[in-house]
Amino acid sequence: MGIIRTDKWLEEDFDSPIKICEKLLPVFKGQSASKVYNQLTNYGMYRASQRTKEIFKTMKEKRIWEEVDGVFQEYKRKWEGPDIPIYLFPIGQNRSFFFRQEEKVKGGVSYPDKMFLFLSDSLTLQELEALFVHEYHHICRLNKQTKRFDDYTLLDSIIIEGLAEYSVLVHCGRNYLADWCTMYSGAELDDLWRRFLEDSLDIKKSDRKHDDLLYGSGRIPKLLGYAAGFKIVEEYYRQNHYSTKLSFTMPAKKYLMTDDNHTKRGRKK
Known part of the structure; x- marks a missing residue:
């Protein structure tokens, strides 16, 4: 699995994030697209605006999808970690949230079977790796623990x-x-x-x-x-x-x- 090409989704439906979330329903079984979107915005997912559209443009120029895939392949091999889908989106700029929040530069949330990263256009590759390491460690531990x-x-x-x-x-x-x-x-x-x-x-x-x-x-x-x-x-x-x-x-x-x-x-x- 690895990187899901959410850049293609964003190119088609950037101004309709709930429509984008319809594509996530297979990994959020039993939930509506609006409920999924509300959940993800709490962790940092963008709301459509000129600023977040600029972030998306810069993410494409920096080939962030390819960069994250490279980091994922490295740590999956190093840690013998699970092969999970990773979804990238611009970070929201008008909402407060936690989970690796640092001046709205980056955010993330991990589930046992998937990862979401919310990124800004000022993020360095080293900061991106740090965010990934934090979130992927969650996923590896969640998958190794016997507790539900x-x-x-x-x-x-x-x-x-x-x-x-x-x-x-x-x-x-x-x-x-x-x-x-x-x-x-x-x-x-x-x-x-x-x-x-x-x-x-x-x-x-x-x-x-x-x-x-x-x-x-x-x-x-x-x-x-x-x-x-x-x-x-x-x-x-x-x-x-x-x-x-x-x-x-x-x-x-x-x-x-x-x-x-x-x-x-x-x-x-």
């Missing part, structure tokens, strides 16, 4: 985000880490872990509180779950050997078992 996706807990989500960004550190370098990796100090995360996360690690993805704690909401700091996840994983690998392939299969609870992990220091007696 619907049974994922807050701890599972925190760790999967931390692992995905740690893989960016390993394969792309610290310069390409997301801003949320350094959003809070270690002392701040110690305190925030005790206040917000420690007693809620077992809540399921279906619980609204799950997303509030992962992404932030109201008094819950922005991207708290993401930041905590990266800190936990980074501290674990200060004491343990890193293997990308093993990171696909290791249970989330294993990452809490370090001597200096801030979660352990903050755990109630």
Whole structure:
């Protein structure tokens, strides 16, 4: 599978993104095109405008579809990862969202069987690789875990985000880490872990509180779950050997078992 030529779809129906989403219905079984579009815009998919049309034009000029396919083939071979469809679209410019958001330069969302990347015209090839690595790590871990996706807990989500960004550190370098990796100090995360996360690690993805704690909401700091996840994983690998392939299969609870992990220091007696 690999890269789906969404550039051809965009050439034909750029101004009708819901019509484009009709082509996605085979991979979103039981959903309508409008529901799929609403879901994807939450993660960064474009809304038709002159600005997003300019982004699409530049993506074509830079041969972004071919570039992403090259990165995919490299990591699929290196990680022995699944052969999934990858859909590329311009990134929306008038909406806030999470998932690798950095000044609306890039965004993405991954499912066990597909990946969506939302890109801007200012994205460098190194930033593109970092985004891909983060999202493809998700897909590899989701496919190697025995737990059903619907049974994922807050701890599972925190760790999967931390692992995905740690893989960016390993394969792309610290310069390409997301801003949320350094959003809070270690002392701040110690305190925030005790206040917000420690007693809620077992809540399921279906619980609204799950997303509030992962992404932030109201008094819950922005991207708290993401930041905590990266800190936990980074501290674990200060004491343990890193293997990308093993990171696909290791249970989330294993990452809490370090001597200096801030979660352990903050755990109630």
